[in-house]
Amino acid sequence: MLALAGTLQAPVGHTLRGKDVLQHDNPYDVGMTGLLGYGACYQALHEADLVLLLGTDFPYDEFLPQQKTVQIDIDPARLGRRTPLVQGLAADVGTTLRAVLPLLRERTDRSFLDTMLRKTEHSLEHNVDAYRTATKQQTPIHPEYLAGLLDELAAPDAVFTVDTGMCCTWAARYLTPNGQRRILGSFVHGSMANALPMAIGAQIAAPDRQVITFSGDGGLAMLLGELLTVKTHRLPVKVVVFNNSSLGMVRLEMLVAGDPPFETDHDEVDYAAIAAPMGFLTRRVTDPDDLRAAITEVLAHDGPALLDVVTTKDALEVPSHVTFAEARGFALALGKVVLSGGVGDVLRLAKANVRNIPT
Numbered sequence: 305m306l307a308l309a310g311t312l313q314a315p316v317g318h319t320l321r322g323k324d325v326l327q328h329d330n331p332y333d334v335g336m337t338g339l340l341g342y343g344a345c346y347q348a349l350h351e352a353d354l355v356l357l358l359g360t361d362f363p364y365d366e367f368l369p370q371q372k373t374v375q376i377d378i379d380p381a382r383l384g385r386r387t388p389l390v391q392g393l394a395a396d397v398g399t400t401l402r403a404v405l406p407l408l409r410e411r412t413d414r415s416f417l418d419t420m421l422r423k424t425e426h427s428l429e430h431n432v433d434a435y436r437t438a439t440k441q442q443t444p445i446h447p448e449y450l451a452g453l454l455d456e457l458a459a460p461d462a463v464f465t466v467d468t469g470m471c472c473t474w475a476a477r478y479l480t481p482n483g484q485r486r487i488l489g490s491f492v493h494g495s496m497a498n499a500l501p502m503a504i505g506a507q508i509a510a511p512d513r514q515v516i517t518f519s520g521d522g523g524l525a526m527l528l529g530e531l532l533t534v535k536t537h538r539l540p541v542k543v544v545v546f547n548n549s550s551l552g553m554v555r556l557e558m559l560v561a562g563d564p565p566f567e568t569d570h571d572e573v574d575y576a577a578i579a580a581p582m583g584f585l586t587r588r589v590t591d592p593d594d595l596r597a598a599i600t601e602v603l604a605h606d607g608p609a610l611l612d613v614v615t616t617k618d619a620l621e622v623p624s625h626v627t628f629a630e631a632r633g634f635a636l637a638l639g640k641v642v643l644s645g646g647v648g649d650v651l652r653l654a655k656a657n658v659r660n661i662p663t
Contacts, residue, residue, distance in 0.1 A: 305358065306330065308401050313414040314352075315421070317345030319362045320476050321491045328481040334420045335427065337367045340476040343424035352416070359397045362386060363492070376400050444616040445592050447546050451478035451518070454544060457599050459514040460484050463506045467499040467523040470552035470619070475518050497526035500543065504530065507539045514542065514603065521547040524575060534608045535583045542602055543584075543610040545575050550617035569617065576612040585609040 309316050309332040317334050318326040327333050335343015349355055349369050357375040361382050362368065368387040375383050376393045383392035393400060440449045451474035458464070460482060466475040466489035479487055488506060490498040499517040507515040524545055534541050555568040576586035585605045587598040595613065602609040 305397075305401065306332070307405055308356075308408075311405060311408050311410050313411045313417045315344070315348040315417050317343075317348060319360055319491075320472060320487075320489070322360070323476065323479075324481040324485055324487045328483045332417065332421075334424045336476060338362065338364050339367075340473050341367070342477055343427050344420040345424075347423065348416075348420045357387075358401075361492070441592055442616075443590065443592060444548070444614050445589065445595065447474050447548070447615045447619050448478060449592060450544070450546065450595065450613050450615060451475065453596055453599055454516065454518075455479050457596070457603060458485075458516055459603075462514040462516055463488065463503075463510060464516050464518060465489065465499040465502040465506060466518045467520040468494050468496050468553070469520050469523070470548075470556070471499070471518040471520050471523075471546055474546070496520075497523040499523060500527055500530045500534075500541075503541045503543070504533055504537075504539060507541050508537070515540075516542045516603070517544055519543055519545050520552070521545055521549065521573065521575065522551045522570075525573070528578065531579055531582050531584065531608075531610070538607065540605070540607050540609075542605075543579070543608075544599075544602075545610065545612045546615050547573070547575060547612055548615045548617040548619075549573070552617060552619075555617065572614075574612065576610060579610040579612075583608065586612065588612040588614070590614045 305316065305326070308314070314332065315334040316326065316330060316332040317337050319338065320336065320340060323336065333343075334348050335341060335345040337345040337349060346367060349367075352369075353372065355369050355373045357368075357373060357377075359377055361377070361379075363386060365386050370388055371390075373387055373389050374391045374393070375389050376395055376397050377383055378394070378396050380392075380394035383389065383394060440446075442449075447470065455478050461484040463486045464475060464479055466472055466487060468490050472489060472491070475487055475489070479485070481487070486506075488502050490502075499519045500523075503515045503517045506513075524543070531543070533539075534543075549572045550565075550569045552568075555565045558565050558568065574588060576588035580586045585602065585607065586609070587602055589595050589598045589611070598611060598613075602611045
């Protein structure tokens with residue numbers, strides 16, 4: 305794939321499932337597409353002369369171009385089911401690319417590639433990274449800051465398992481692949497509560513590797529009993545709870561649809577207090593100044609450990625491309641919140657996310 309990109313001087317985008325494989329040490333990387341996306345991937349897809357979809361079954365067709373697309377996949381049932389194609393090839397991607405490469409004329413014009421690379425760098429510096437560093441002193445703790453510290457402090461070959469929902473956003477934007485790490489999740493099915501059982505399987509399969517969950521409080525609540533499985537089998541899984549007392553992705557989806565959040569928030573729960581009698585090392589953090597030390601202690605523990613971090617529910621996932629309909633729905637929802645007396649809620653939301661608007 306890298307040889308193909310080099311020959312064509314073409315940008316390479318990826319989905320969340322391909323992040324830990326395609327992003328590391330890739331000089332053509334322009335980020336990720338989709339609702340969780342960042343960088344210039346969306347723009348590159350829609351401005352390219354030709355788009356190659358290689359072994360991907362990315363399901364969100366609103367983020368895919370509707371023309372000038374060639375798809376290669378070993379499963380013929382996947383060809384053209386997400387977006388119209390000018391050519392579909394039912395074949396192994398690696399075998400096909402190796403056969404095609406000698407037939408291609410090497411391009412020297414890299415103006416399109418360089419433009420997309422510059423836009424990606426700007427996006428990462430001014431939106432993604434700036435937002436993480438700007439929130440490190442805010443309370444409740446911003447999940448971006450937590451995810452950034454986990455990325456910094458985790459082992460080079462750590463395995464991360466990621467719950468469905470907002471945890472996918474923080475993993476997509478703040479975990480750095482290095483050729484050794486793995487990022488596992490329910491990235492197609494959208495099944496809640498997957499991070500903890502996946503961590504159990506990963507730890508059994510790789511007992512000498514550090515396994516860390518990005519667990520939403522909603523997902524963990526659904527499978528609390530699996531904490532006992534971790535303890536019974538003495539698995540050194542590190543459970544990190546993004547505890548915002550909310551079903552964050554559903555809350556955001558309601559706002560985008562034009563509806564104020566309804567029945568998405570729930571009672572505050574101290575998951576550290578629950579896990580401690582089960583035999584876990586536990587730490588609960590509400591102050592961002594305590595977060596680095598707590599993460600360091602939990603990751604260094606020789607046994608099961610749970611880090612319960614109280615995070616803000618107001619951190620929003622803002623994609624790299626915002627449609628008019630999404631913006632209109634969000635504005636309509638906020639208007640309804642204001643009319644119902646929630647001006648303070650809207651102001652808090654705006655302050656929490658102003659740095660995260662794509663520029």
